[in-house]
Amino acid sequence: MASILILFAHPAFEHSRTQRALVAAASNLPGVTLHDLYEAYPTFHVDRRAEQALLRRHDIILFQHPLYWFSAPALLKQWQDVVLEHGWAYGEAGLQLRGKVALHAVSTSAAEFEPEHGNGPTCSVRQFLSPWETTAQLCGMRFLAPFVVHGFRVDTHPEQLREAAANYRALLEALRDGRVDLDKAAARPALNFDLGDFIRPPDDAA
Amino acid sequence: MSDSILLYAIIYLAAAAICVPLAKRLGLGTVLGYLAAGIVIGPQLLNVAGPSDKVLHFAEFGVVMMLFLIGLEIKPTILRSLRRDIIGLGGLQVVVTAAAIATVALALGVGWHLSVALGLVGAMSSTAIVLASLDERNLLAGRGGQSTFAILLAQDLSVVPILGLFPLLATVQAVEGFRFVPEVARAATLWQQYQPLLKLLLTLVMAGTLFTAGHYLLRPLLGLLARSRSREVFTLVALLLVLSVAGLMELLGLPPALGTFMAGVMLAESEYRHELEAEIQPFKGLLLGLFFIAIGASLQLDVVTANPLRILLLLAAILSFKLLVVLALARLFRLPKRAGFIAAFSLAQVGEFGLVLVTYGRQTGVFTDGIANEAATLIVLSMFVTPLLFIALERLALPRMAERAPTRPHDAIRSHHAEVVIAGYGRFGQVIGRLVRVAGFEVTVLDLDPEMVDMLRKLGQTVYFGDASRHELLEAAGCAKARLFVLAIDNPDKSLEVAALIRRHYPGLPIIARARNRQHFSALRRLGVERVVRETLASALEAGELSLQQLGMRAHTAHRLATTWRAHDQANLENMLGYHDQPQDAWIDEARRAIENMEQAMVEEAAGMGALHDRGWATDAAPHRTSPAGTRQVVAVRPPDHQR
Structure with a gap:
């Protein structure tokens, strides 16, 4: 059983229905540690040693955050700058993250990804995360496609949100239990649809 | 009379x-x-000028006090860091210069006693003139300045044994000097019968006795007095201390200056050093001023007019001799060329200690009146030439080496005073002091609470007992050189007094001040203190932030609110500065408007966080509600229980 560290970053969590559903889906899962960065470091003073210890204890590192300006919220960048130091995460002696798996669970506000808005982005979410992908590769980590939840309108049916949350929980369980085909999951544009293509069903169900 | x-x-x-x-x-x-x-x-x-020699005798007490102050300055830590320069370079400068001058004098047919005495006098340079001149030209901190300082320190120190040595060199009938305590003069004659050598031994024994006895008796006594918190009594005892040591030495027929020097050294490491320095400084300044006036007034300048060529030649000989000796020693000690030139040109004159030794030599029968007068005249002339030497150094010597060997901006010891002076070392000042020290800055601390000072010294911190509202003490603590003054005194009246004093005397010295409350804050700002910190604001805000968290607000959101609150509160306070002399109504109106603005701003800040997340999408109910009274409240949305 692999262990999963969710590094959760959301400066306005109070206002996000989507993220609340995802956090609820990731809570109370054995083998999954949910680490709320904005709650832990309100002043942005990231504790490097504590963060590195957390990383060392887990096999899969999952960054869960909304997409702000096509990137992660500021504290996650700060976390990256402080924690991934030379000689620890990369560089000659930096082997601490080697062999681990990295991926993102991202919510978007959807508007900017909808074709009807005309001036939509020219990239997919996966492409926007390319700095993170490169970082993961530099640290010797396996980078998987992101789990993307496009934002819901206020009037969206709650059923859709529930479905996204359930998929997220299913993905976490499969990652934890080693039922994810990592090669397939790394090659896809995203992990939030057709889960059956890269996740094996649990053994007892098979 | x-x-x-x-x-x-x-x-x-x-x-x-x-x-x-x-x-x-x-x-x-x-x-x-x-x-x-x-x-x-x-x-x-x-x-x-009237009876200037009588004035001179009286004013000699200024020299006695000066040696006490020099003693106070002799901290073992400084001696240790400069020991190579002091003992090697400085010691050799005194010995070689004295030997060279004495040799020339011997060759000219002067008796050897007198030759040695003249050599020792000639080895001295003018600490006061040289340090001030180097400082003015920003040369003191460099390698050359530091070497010069070390040599001057060595000269100051060598005065002590020279004073002991002079009676041994006496060849003429001693002139009866001024007795600080005439009543003991008769008793003193008892000692005059002793052999000079025995006297020297006695001098050393006395010095040792003073040192040890004083260490165990004086410090507790001064502590007791400090606790009485009576400034006059402290002044009185400081004077009493110097006078009685001088009197005691005189009773034994020993040089009083030597005794006070030892007393100074003994107290140099004590916590009362700055306070004693501040108490004695004005007396010393006045008396020493008087001493130099009296010397000027007693000069028989006809030696110049009678044979100008002879004086001119002697002057040129002394200056070039001293200059060459230092240059040679600088090369021997492998100083950079530029540093060597600075030291050599600075130290070429004979200084005030030379005058002291000449006067003392006349009293002890080393010099006749004629020789003493000629020597004093030469010394004074050489001092007047010093500014010309500095001009020559700056215009001719230094420009040729400037490119090749720039002065090192930061040497091992930059100055003998710390970069940061902290006044008030209670709960507030201590945090600042420890932080600044950990960061590697040197700190001088002043505090008025003897118990606190004692305790902190036991913990190994450098803390001085003293009242920061006294200009002399600020001067002694090194405010003229400091880069920062931290005003951490809790009493608002005292704090304002010190702030005003610093603004008046050290207008360029940045102040970071602690304010008890808004009134104190405003008063400090109006005095021109730019950076004022309210003493409980930061901790109160931290508690407020924790309160918001406890009430269910996200930590980062609470932090942003507290930070915003602080910025607006600060802006309001600054804004209110303009209203302090307005009628009360205007002040209250403005204050009320400020509070309203602040509440509005807070609401906007909280809403702004929500705006990060596009509100057209996936947000729930608005987190801010308008209460019936019209004043708004921020209502937190409780985060899910995932943390538990």
């Missing part, structure tokens, strides 16, 4: 009041100002 004392006091003070500022303006320094004042009122010009 009392009429004439008053009259002479007026003449001396007036001459000094005119000449000293003038000399300073011309870049000659205060010592030359005093000497010039003496020459002006002396027999050569106005001839109103």
